[in-house]
Amino acid sequence: MTDTQDPIYQTDTLIAEDIDAYLDAHQHKTMLRFITCGSVDDGKSTLIGRLLYDSKMIFEDQLAALEADSKRVGTQGGEIDFALLVDGLAAEREQGITIDVAYRFFATEKRKFIVADTPGHEQYTRNMVTGASTADLAVILIDARKGVLVQTRRHSYLAHLIGIRNIVLAVNKMDLVGYDQSVFEAIVADYTAFAKSIGIEAFVAMPISGFKGDNITSASANTPWYAGPTLMEHLETVAVDATLDAQKPFRMPVQWVNRPNLDFRGFSGLIASGRIAPGDAIRVLPSGKTSTVKSIVTLDGDLDAAIAGQSVTLTLADEVDCSRGDVIAAADAPPQVADQFEATIVWMDEAEMLPGRPYWLKIGTQTVSATLQQPKYQVNVNTMEHLAAKTLDLNAIGVANLATDRPIAFEPYAQNRDLGGFILIDKMSNATVAAGMIHFSLRRADNIHWQAVDITRDVHAAQKWQQPRLVWLTGLSGSGKSTIANIVEKKLYARGKHSFLLDGDNVRHGLNKDLGFTDADRVENIRRVGEVAKLMTDAGLIVITAFISPFRSERDMVRQMLPAGEFIEVHIDTPLAEAEARDVKGLYKKARAGQLKNFTGIDSPYEPPLTPEIRIDTTKLTADQAADVIVEAIIGIWSHDL
Known part of the structure; x- marks a missing residue:
């Protein structure tokens, strides 16, 4: 009797086949x-x-x-x-x-x-x-x-x-x-x-x-x-949703551009919805470029088709610009693209939401910078009542508008969780602070367009024979920011430079007179000043600011508004005891007596710069000497530009 006719062999084979069938x-x-x-x-x-x-x-x-x-x-x-x-x-x-x-x-x-x-x-x-x-x-x-x-x-x-x-x-x-x-x-x-x-x-x-x-x-x-x-x-x-997702239009957020050699270029990701096959027409968003699928590549070989829930690599018939964060979608039914939205926000951080502060927004494989506006309302989840709110605390749920720094591909959360759900990440701590669900894009996102102008910021700067700069003085109240900033502007004026000084107190008499001194108001104060300063640098000016600007996130937000190298952070480094001893305006005395709430250094934090371009120790330098250091440093920076 041959081995294959042996009953024991046949039994073992059947067991192995049963196991394979079960595992499959x-x-x-x-x-x-x-x-x-x-x-x-x-x-x-x-x-x-x-x-x-x-x-x-x-x-x-x-x-x-x-x-x-x-x-x-x-x-x-x-x-x-x-x-x-x-x-x-x-x-x-x-x-x-x-x-x-x-x-x-x-x-x-x-x-x-x-x-x-x-x-x-x-x-x-x-x-x-x-x-x-x-x-x-x-x-x-x-x-x-x-x-x-x-x-x-x-x-x-x-x-x-x-x-x-x-x-x-x-x-x-x-x-x-x-x-x-x-x-x-x-x-x-x-x-x-x-x-x-x-x-x-x-x-x-x-x-x-x-x-x-x-x-x-x-x-x-x-x-x-x-x-x-x-x-x-x-x-x-x-x-289950996976079955329903396969019936929706094709969507695949690109997670990785697969380029092992010059002969292969594919786009890898998890299919969020729909079905795809070689020959299907696709559109890459947000760019809008179109092509057709050449092949669907997997570790187990090429596929004739793929559906929602599968991780695949797509190769395209044409060379199109596509990178991580883009979305490959059905050409005839693409998702929307916008940069302003209404969304439900679930706040998940111990620190309250600060409207105007930039956070990282991660949606699908896209990561962009985003800012939230003051909530339209907060939901009392016990009664479903809509409550007025200026911010959101831990576990609070509200509805707010948000804006991203560039257009992103999205779908309302009710239609697609992958392209409608997002998280917000603190830029300083990298902690996840909120989860959100997009309702819809705002009409203003479609109706407002950037107007091209012929006289550019470079032309404005060349006319003035200078490089635009934003010289940002930050420090505690009483550190001497305003005094030093005023001397810096006079020294620049004497050298024939075109400049403008934005002082914290002066701005609050006009542009920001509606803002208080809560953390949320401080964030909005700096955001507005940053936008004004950016417009002034677009005009070719050297802008000097003197603001406490206590939070690193907001100073970094203003830095990101400008071209690389134009933001010069100057830390007017004065110890709290020294600043309080000066107390020119009598503010520390009021704060210690409980008559002045949210005062920086007393009951509101100050986050000193970690790596400022310039640091001034006011316990060693006079205001005039400090101004000389700042002006000479700026001129040295200019020399590298010219």
Whole structure:
């Protein structure tokens, strides 16, 4: 008998084929990302633990450890405490609550899942938004004993805001109300009225018990009056966004230009929506250049077609300018391009939002500089009321206009999460400070165009025989900025230079008379001055400014407005004790007495320059000597330009 006829050989072959078939089927299962949310102690972690347990995703040693921990903690009367599978932080176990977002993976024969257990406390709203940002479905849990609570409404609103359209209302702990049908129906009726008020058109309601397992993976005999699906049946069959994304117009943000050699140039990225095939016409945005797809390249070989969710490299028939951050789209149905938008902002930083401050905006693979205007309103997520607001604090949600420093390709968030959702990053700390969802572009973005002029800034400067400069003096109140700036201008005038002095106090009598001294107003004060100074340098002038300008971000914002080398930062470095001892205007005395709020150096911070072009130590130099140093340094800088 040959080896291939050996029964053992045939059995091993069949086993290997079965394994290959199983692995292939598992690889091609659809993925559902979902979150569990609701009020504190509604049973979110217990439900996830039950799902992991019932789907056989717990190893024997994990189960043994879980049983031991459950007995030690003793919160479930000696029975398994499934929440311990998820609440991994020590602080969570001690308090019996969820603080951070916990992600867990599990799978059934029909689908793979990633579930995010999000915290219920109001102060962790930003964590909940983080978990919801990639979810296809939200399980809103309600304790059957408590009904619809404020946090139930909050999380439902946030889930709907983030764009989750598959909502499951899981009325949990039905075992504690005797599986009473009337209790369940009253809660569903209450939630239905609220859901309609915020735009949730449909949801699936089911009575469950995460602790006992009722209607989780199998129908419960305790609820014969309920004929709907179990939670697992619904999770396995609900349509996921990836399937819907494939039916939308083609969009692929370019993540990387693949150029291994001179013979190959491809554009790599994850397809956000739609379908693409060789020969399809495409448009590169924001430039608008067009071409056709030559080939779709992957590690496993070229493809005849690709759909949303696949990572591919596209080669094009023509040499077009395309780089990271651009979007390759269907030529006949491209996304919009604009630089001004209305958006919902979820503020996620301890420090408040400062209108006018530039932040990095990351949308898809595009990263641009952006500024926010004062919020149109803030949303009270407990009552849905629109409140007036000048800024946004931690966990606050509001609607505001924003502007980017250049046009970007986008789609409203409701149509495309990848091209409509963004994050804001602080330029100094690199911390993510907010998440946002674009509603639409502003009409002014289409109606306002840059007007070309024949007399350019270079022509203006040549007429004056000088290089435009913005000499920015920054320092504490009483450091001597205004005195030194005034002497600098006189010395430049004596040398025949054309200059103009913008002083902090003088500007507040006119241009900025409407601004106070809050952090937000200080940011707007410097933004306006920067714009005026830029216009003056466009006229060929040497502009000297004397402003406390306490924040590095705003000084850097003004630097970015000008061509490289034209912004000269001068730190008038005077110790706080010395500046306070001078106290020419009596401001420090008032601030110490509590009569003057938000005073820099006392109850408002000053961020000294890290690498200024010029540093003046006023404890060693007189004002006249300091002015000489600044003028001579500027002339030395000019000599490099000429």
